[in-house]
Amino acid sequence: MRTVLNGRFGQVAVITGKLPSHPSTYHHNSVMGGGQVRYTSFCMNGPVYTTRVMDCVDDEQVPTDKDGNYTIVVSLDQDRPHNAKEACGVAYIQRKPSGDGYRDSDFGWFQIRNMLPDTGFDHAVQNTKTPGDEVSVMGDYLPNVTYTSKADFETKGCARR
Numbered sequence: 001m002r003t004v005l006n007g008r009f010g011q012v013a014v015i016t017g018k019l020p021s022h023p024s025t026y027h028h029n030s031v032m033g034g035g036q037v038r039y040t041s042f043c044m045n046g047p048v049y050t051t052r053v054m055d056c057v058d059d060e061q062v063p064t065d066k067d068g069n070y071t072i073v074v075s076l077d078q079d080r081p082h083n084a085k086e087a088c089g090v091a092y093i094q095r096k097p098s099g100d101g102y103r104d105s106d107f108g109w110f111q112i113r114n115m116l117p118d119t120g121f122d123h124a125v126q127n128t129k130t131p132g133d134e135v136s137v138m139g140d141y142l143p144n145v146t147y148t149s150k151a152d153f154e155t156k157g158c159a160r161r
Contacts, residue, residue: 001114001125003145005044005095007106010147011079013095015042015072018140019064020114020121026060037124038116042072044093045109047100054108055094062091069140073153074110081153088158112143 005013020036040059046052062070063086072091073084084092099105117124123141128134134142 001143002045002109002111005074005108005110005145007076007095007099007108011075011150012081012084012148012153013074013110014146014148014153015074015110015143016146017070017143018068019059019062019070020117020124020141021068022059024060026058034118036118036121037114039113040115041113042091042093043111043113044074044095045111046096046098047102047107048109050101051109054096057091057093061086063089065089074108075150079150081150083154083156083158085158110145 020040022035022037022039025039037059040062041056042058042062043056044054046054057072062072064070070091071089072093073081074093074095075081075084076097077094080092080094084090093110095108097105100107112125114125117126123138125134125138128137
């Protein structure tokens, strides 16, 4: 699933949602446990003609609260809020100043990969059938994007979720 993020809407894009459960693989676990999906990643990619991956976090790098909800901040490095860090319960992805690589330095592709969903996980993006049914199919697992300023995001403080 992907969308365009654009710096003209705000310095900081804030993505929130519920992270599907997943097996622990980060420390080379010998046996992968169960989960709603095998793997989820969140990435900023370059322009459509290169789709170069610029910066990513995977499911094990995204802090969640007790209900599995996450917050990811995307911004240019100089606009990164001081509280956009794991210690504050926030994952961070850098948006590159190259933008679309041509004329729009505010452009960026944001992509979420939700790999190998369990057949019993009804909220997987793979279960959407027609454009517009994402909200009804994915529910809380559908990411939500809002824009804000660096200063406004910093007013939230640093509260570990």
